[in-house]
Amino acid sequence: MSLIISGSVAIDNIKTQVQSQEGLLGGSAPYASLSARLFGEAVHLVGVVGHDFPAAHLDMLTSRGINLDSLERNSGESFTWTGEYHEDMNNRSTLKVGINVLENWLPKLSPEAAKAKFAVLANMSPDNQLQTLEQCTEVEFVAADTMDLWINIANERLHDVMKKLDLLVINDGEAKQFAETTNLIEAGRRLQAKGPKYVVVKRGEHGSFLFGTGPQEFFACSAYPLSAVHDPTGAGDSFLGGMIGWLAANGKSKPTFADLRTAVAHGSVAASFTCEAFSTQRLQTVTLDEVKGRLEELRSYTSF
Structure with a gap:
């Protein structure tokens, strides 16, 4: 799918x-796209790049089976981010951001992409998330991520997004901020009340919490333990892509809670590879056998 x-x-x-x-x-x-492709399904990437975007990056994405028919090539300058990680890799500083082509971008889905059964609204403005979803004609499962910026400056539109979601994936600090509570369990349930059927709260190196539809539907998943982290950029996006990539590869457009538990474990493993090298460099080389091996290790570490 x-x-x-x-x-x-x-x-x-x-x-x-x-x-x-x-x-x-x-x-x-x-x-998110590279992570989803680990599990073998067709992925359509929807986005925009400028005239200065390296062709090698686009060639790599295509070589990994990612369809770029919905990627706009713009004459402006590409979106750029410059950041520095501190000794504790959980903390980073944004040094410079160039919004550039993202400022006035309107997502445009190809006819084939519009028929996708799964839609991942990765971290971007709520307006762009809604504009993407409006073009989906056959979607059966919708997942989204967000961040503190949109909680602060586009809260009303973000609430509009929430009403259309099957799954919200959000990190712990932003979950507390959006739900207006310091308790993560309460935050997860409050976020569900805003619309999503399911919520996953990412907790970085401490794993994640999955909230289901009933009080007994709760799952805490460990992160895959790494002895060294080289660059955690994109780990949360990889987690989301891995989750939905596994669901799509297994035709789980109406997943049970058990399906989502399994998807969370796959997302955790996908995210672990991302942290092992700069950018997407490690994700580009991961094999399905490596994923399976790490899943078995994670299972052995967390079962009792």
Whole structure:
């Protein structure tokens, strides 16, 4: 079952305490798309790039089986993000952002992409998320991510998005902010009350919480343990893409809670690969056998 992944496509410049790299592939859509493709289904990436966007990045995405028929090529400059990670890789500083072609972007889905059964509204403005969804003619499962920026400046439109979701994926700090509570369990339930049938709260290196439809439908998944993190950029997007990629690959457009538990574990493993190298460099080389191996390890680490 095909899926669309709509979101930002960026040129990233990243510095850690060990090294720095420039001109990297970034943005929510590439990370989520590469992660979803680990599980073999057709992925349509919806986004926009400028005249300065490296052709090598686009060639790589195509080589990994990602359809770019809904990626707009604009004459302006590409969206760019420059950031620095501190010694604690959970903390980073944004040094510079160039909105550029994203400022007036209107998503445009190809006829084939519009028929996708799964829609991933990756991190982007709520307006762009709604504009994407309005063009989906046969969608059966809708998942979205968001961030503190949109909670602050587009709260009303974000609430409009929430009413159309089957699944919201959001990190812990933003879940508390959006739900106006310091308790993560309460936050998850309050977010469900805003519209999504299911909510996943990402907790970084501590894993994630999945909230189902009843009080007993709750699942806490560990993150895959890594001894070293090289670049956590895009890990959350990879988590989302891995989740929905697994659901699509298995035809789970009406997933049970058990299906979603399994999808969360697949998302966790996909995210772990992202952290092992700058940008999407590790995601580009991951094999399904490596994913399966890591899933077995995660299962052995967390069962009792």
